[in-house]
Amino acid sequence: MTERIKEIKEYQWEKRHHKARQPLPETLCYRDPGLSDTLRSALRTKQALDAEQPFLFPGEYIAFTRTLPNLPFLYDEGEWADITSTHFIHESGNVSNLSPDYEAVLQHGLLYFRERLGDGELHKATRITIDALLSLTARYAAAAREAGDEELATVLDRVPAQGARTFREALQSLRILHYAMWCEGDYHNTLGRFDQYMMPYLADDLQAGRETEESALELVEAFFLACNRDSDLYPGMQQGDNGQSMVLGGMTRDGADGYNLLTGLCLDACGELMLIDPKINLRVNKNTPLWVYEKGTRLTRLGLGFPQYQNDDVVIPGLVRLGYAEGDARDYAVAACWEFIIPGKGMEIPNIGALPFANIVDEAIRFDLKDCTDMQALKEKVRQRIFDSVAAAMAERKNLYIIPSPFLSLFFEGCMDSGRDISLGCRYNNWGLHGTGLAPAADMLAAVEQKVFEEGLPVDTLLAALEADFVGYEELHESLKYHSPKMGNDEDRVDALACWLLESFAEAVSGHKNERGGILRAGTGSAMYYIFHANELGATADGREAGVPLPANYAPSLNIRLNGPVSLIKSFTKPDLEKTINGGPLTVEFSDRVFAQEESITKVAQLVQLFVLRGGHQIQLNTVNRERLLDAQRHPEKYRNLIVRVWGWSGYFVELDKCYQDHIIQRTQLNV
Amino acid sequence: MYEKETGVVFDIKEFAVFDGPGIRTTVFLKGCPLRCRWCHNPEGLSPAPQLMVSRAACTRCGACEKVCPSPGACILCGACIPQCRSGLRKIAGTRMGAAELADRLKKDADIYGATGGGVTFSGGEPLLQWSFLREVIRLLPGIHTAVETSGYASDEVFRECMDICGLVMLDWKVSDPALHRAYTGVDQLPILRHARMLAEGDTPFILRMPIIPGVNDNPEHFRFAARLVEGAKSLVRVDLLPYQRAAGAKYEMVGRMYDPGFDEDRVPCFFPEEFESRGIPFQRF
Numbered sequence: 002m003t004e005r006i007k008e009i010k011e012y013q014w015e016k017r018h019h020k021a022r023q024p025l026p027e028t029l030c031y032r033d034p035g036l037s038d039t040l041r042s043a044l045r046t047k048q049a050l051d052a053e054q055p056f057l058f059p060g061e062y063i064a065f066t067r068t069l070p071n072l073p074f075l076y077d078e079g080e081w082a083d084i085t086s087t088h089f090i091h092e093s094g095n096v097s098n099l100s101p102d103y104e105a106v107l108q109h110g111l112l113y114f115r116e117r118l119g120d121g122e123l124h125k126a127t128r129i130t131i132d133a134l135l136s137l138t139a140r141y142a143a144a145a146r147e148a149g150d151e152e153l154a155t156v157l158d159r160v161p162a163q164g165a166r167t168f169r170e171a172l173q174s175l176r177i178l179h180y181a182m183w184c185e186g187d188y189h190n191t192l193g194r195f196d197q198y199m200m201p202y203l204a205d206d207l208q209a210g211r212e213t214e215e216s217a218l219e220l221v222e223a224f225f226l227a228c229n230r231d232s233d234l235y236p237g238m239q240q241g242d243n244g245q246s247m248v249l250g251g252m253t254r255d256g257a258d259g260y261n262l263l264t265g266l267c268l269d270a271c272g273e274l275m276l277i278d279p280k281i282n283l284r285v286n287k288n289t290p291l292w293v294y295e296k297g298t299r300l301t302r303l304g305l306g307f308p309q310y311q312n313d314d315v316v317i318p319g320l321v322r323l324g325y326a327e328g329d330a331r332d333y334a335v336a337a338c339w340e341f342i343i344p345g346k347g348m349e350i351p352n353i354g355a356l357p358f359a360n361i362v363d364e365a366i367r368f369d370l371k372d373c374t375d376m377q378a379l380k381e382k383v384r385q386r387i388f389d390s391v392a393a394a395m396a397e398r399k400n401l402y403i404i405p406s407p408f409l410s411l412f413f414e415g416c417m418d419s420g421r422d423i424s425l426g427c428r429y430n431n432w433g434l435h436g437t438g439l440a441p442a443a444d445m446l447a448a449v450e451q452k453v454f455e456e457g458l459p460v461d462t463l464l465a466a467l468e469a470d471f472v473g474y475e476e477l478h479e480s481l482k483y484h485s486p487k488m489g490n491d492e493d494r495v496d497a498l499a500c501w502l503l504e505s506f507a508e509a510v511s512g513h514k515n516e517r518g519g520i521l522r523a524g525t526g527s528a529m530y531y532i533f534h535a536n537e538l539g540a541t542a543d544g545r546e547a548g549v550p551l552p553a554n555y556a557p558s559l560n561i562r563l564n565g566p567v568s569l570i571k572s573f574t575k576p577d578l579e580k581t582i583n584g585g586p587l588t589v590e591f592s593d594r595v596f597a598q599e600e601s602i603t604k605v606a607q608l609v610q611l612f613v614l615r616g617g618h619q620i621q622l623n624t625v626n627r628e629r630l631l632d633a634q635r636h637p638e639k640y641r642n643l644i645v646r647v648w649g650w651s652g653y654f655v656e657l658d659k660c661y662q663d664h665i666i667q668r669t670q671l672n673v
Numbered sequence: 674m675y676e677k678e679t680g681v682v683f684d685i686k687e688f689a690v691f692d693g694p695g696i697r698t699t700v701f702l703k704g705c706p707l708r709c710r711w712c713h714n715p716e717g718l719s720p721a722p723q724l725m726v727s728r729a730a731c732t733r734c735g736a737c738e739k740v741c742p743s744p745g746a747c748i749l750c751g752a753c754i755p756q757c758r759s760g761l762r763k764i765a766g767t768r769m770g771a772a773e774l775a776d777r778l779k780k781d782a783d784i785y786g787a788t789g790g791g792v793t794f795s796g797g798e799p800l801l802q803w804s805f806l807r808e809v810i811r812l813l814p815g816i817h818t819a820v821e822t823s824g825y826a827s828d829e830v831f832r833e834c835m836d837i838c839g840l841v842m843l844d845w846k847v848s849d850p851a852l853h854r855a856y857t858g859v860d861q862l863p864i865l866r867h868a869r870m871l872a873e874g875d876t877p878f879i880l881r882m883p884i885i886p887g888v889n890d891n892p893e894h895f896r897f898a899a900r901l902v903e904g905a906k907s908l909v910r911v912d913l914l915p916y917q918r919a920a921g922a923k924y925e926m927v928g929r930m931y932d933p934g935f936d937e938d939r940v941p942c943f944f945p946e947e948f949e950s951r952g953i954p955f956q957r958f
Contacts, residue, residue: 475736475755475756475758476755476756478755479754479755480755491780564685564687565686565687565688565698566687566688567687567688567696567698567781567784568687568781571781571784595690597691597958598690598691598956598958600690601690604688604690604695604696604788605690607695607696607787607788608688608696611696611784611787611788614787
């Protein structure tokens with residue numbers, strides 16, 4: 002890391018730029034009932050951008066820092082109440098979790114697009130945002146010039162008004178465009194396939210001798226630092242859940258291998274910076290060499306919780322099977338957490354809800370089991386409940402309203418041509434459901450199969466034990482918890498039930514159409530539902546006591562005995578994951594002791610490669626030290642920089658709510 | 674199925690990253706003739722299955738005692754185990770047939786093969802159950818096998834082990850014979866003989882040296898070990914394993930007292946120059 006980068010990092014780590022933060026403006030010029038929501042949104046963006054004051058770090062490289070920390074809401078309370086009473090609102094109501102296509106805007110510049118705008122509502126609105134952004138950029142250029150930084154001023158004179166010619170210009174342009182999306186109220190703004198759309202600029206610079214690999218690394222680091230500068234302003238469910246994800250490597254649209262020099266530089270930059278953003282997703286396939294996994298594993302060892310790996314060999318055919326065009330499927334990016342989305346073409350909501358596997362199976366056991374004469378009958382009941390749950394989720398999600406985003410619309414196919422804001426849809430309008438608690442659900446079914454249908458345990462006894470949270474039923478508890486098969490131990494009978502649950506989920510979503518003509522996708526992620534859904538459960542038939550959380554994402558149950566990582570990977574690669582390709586990784590926790598020797602890098606990398614070769618779709622590894630986490634709960638002041646992976650994102654441990662901290666401590670660690 | 678060869682196993686650990694090359698599984702065989710003062714696997718000492726109780730977290734609720742059919746003389750019935758709400762009780766050691774164990778290990782043969790890994794047998798002292806172990810290895814054709822041993826066995830057993838294992842990891846604990854007896858409870862001579870057999874033989878081997886503060890963290894011990902393996906063509910490397918402070922954690926669980934007889938808190942000294950100067954590859958943990 003160069004001195005210049007160290008200095009910028011130190012400055013922002015000490016939050017010294019926070020002193021420039023201003024209070025919210027008092028007059029909200031856009032809340033005029035006579036304005037369309039699209040114009041309102043543009044005027045709000047304009048007000049936010051106009052209020053911004055240039056702030057330059059010492060040694061500034063990639064500029065633009067938020068000084069207006071918050072955006073006032075678009076509507077007043079009464080207006081919003083009217084809208085919500087007749088519409089389904091996803092999360093906060095803003096456009097979120099998309100992968101914009103930055104390529105064209107980086108290449109041509111904003112003025113090129115501005116010239117092509119007409120007088121329609123969306124075009125007017127987009128023009129307002131472009132003008133406000135270019136005006137702010139001009140003020141930044143003036144500030145840089147005043148500070149004597151002619152180099153930065155020259156870059157800002159050029160971009161994003163015009164197309165970038167160099168790697169630095171492209172990075173600066175990207176920073177400004179990304180920044181403006183946040184100022185529009187859009188959130189979970191992902192960075193997409195950064196190494197693909199940026200590499201041409203770097204290649205030209207290297208060719209022309211304007212940059213070296215070392216100077217390029219410094220630039221990448223400066224850009225990554227900028228991503229962390231304001232990330233405290235963008236909390237999702239928790240601090241750190243900000244969606245600033247990036248995808249590296251993977252197959253290009255025309256089928257070539259996309260791993261390039263910039264891919265490696267990005268991985269190196271993350272290792273040097275040790276910060277939570279951007280969250281790295283690495284695309285791999287059966288031909289990915291071991292050294293790529295080793296490079297990723299070096300980041301895992303640092304405890305960053307990324308890279309998260311996605312397997313092109315499963316994801317691409319899975320998306321094609323759902324109806325995505327082959328080229329688009331090859332171009333997939335990863336949303337804020339793990340959902341697969343298409344850059345510049347998708348207005349998808351891959352996290353519109355979650356199928357609660359564990360709760361569904363638990364209900365079937367509590368209410369249906371006594372009428373079931375065999376396992377097949379119970380499975381029929383479970384299957385019916387899965388179909389009902391999916392249908393109910395769809396029935397609730399009607400008449401969707403999303404706040405318009407005229408600036409973001411610039412980055413999506415067809416929006417400008419048709420004059421339709423991105424919030425109204427794009428080429429792909431699919432929705433996705435997570436699937437929480439798969440492993441506990443399979444474990445419950447396996448326990449019932451073994452204890453009730455094979456060993457003759459009376460259903461009443463089982464239900465009474467669950468009701469009593471196993472108090473007075475200690476032997477049964479032991480037998481359910483430790484002597485019935487668990488997903489993750491490579492036992493076919495329980496793994497087959499998990500496969501069947503996923504198949505049923507895929508069949509249940511199949512055929513559903515949302516009101517925008519999109520389909521419904523089934524997934525293996527959990528988001529925060531692993532806490533929510535667990536709170537709705539009492540004790541369960543897998544021996545899980547009431548109050549114990551569900552596993553996050555696609556992972557084994559908590560507090561069980563696991564054979565180890567090999568069995569884990571074998572179990573979790575048995576399902577046909579192409580069919581449940583909304584996203585959601587196998588999460589593996591390692592004790593940091595695993596990495597006591599350098600050769601463990603290779604072994605962990607081999608393990609990840611095995612998962613990929615065996616048909617796993619997505620995997621993410623954590624390195625944790627339980628004692629350090631416990632100590633960090635007691636002495637948070639000593640652990641400000643301790644990074645952990647929560648569900649689909651990395652954050653600072655001490656900034657999490659306690660229930661999320663406790664879950665991380667409780668996840669079964671694979672020790673050596 | 675009736676199995677002639679059976680053995681007592683106290684753990685099977687997947688992805689044992691420090692027990693040899695590639696992705697491998699380590700099987701811990703129960704029972705050891707040595708009594709090393711620093712042993713961190715006290716449940717591996719006795720050859721028989723035994724009840725382990727984690728007493729530190731015990732709330733003395735008495736639920737275990739209520740169901741015990743044989744107070745004061747455990748018959749390993751296991752009745753008390755589910756009664757403990759805190760899950761503090763378990764039985765260490767399961768008797769397994771050779772074919773049963775081999776089948777469990779063969780399940781992952783493709784993964785061992787793909788990563789240059791295999792199976793490692795540790796303990797306890799794995800050679801103490803040699804006829805069982807030999808049978809297990811015979812049932813694992815094509816799988817790389819390694820043994821982690823104290824070297825305390827008959828020459829005949831050790832020779833057989835060298836002949837059928839892909840890698841031998843031999844502990845070299847204390848170079849001074851009198852101190853060896855004092856700290857491990859056994860005579861050093863057979864171990865020294867076996868170290869020399871390895872140094873002169875063709876079986877790849879790793880010499881593993883636990884470095885215990887005040888016991889063997891002296892230049893003489895490092896020099897002796899270095900000379901022992903100097904020029905050995907089948908030596909993979911020497912592993913230097915500093916004493917872990919947590920070694921005593923499991924003693925009270927098996928009803929033993931941990932009495933190391935050395936200063937646990939002192940950081941041990943290393944003399945890697947003894948290996949460096951002789952061009953002997955080594956790895957420090």
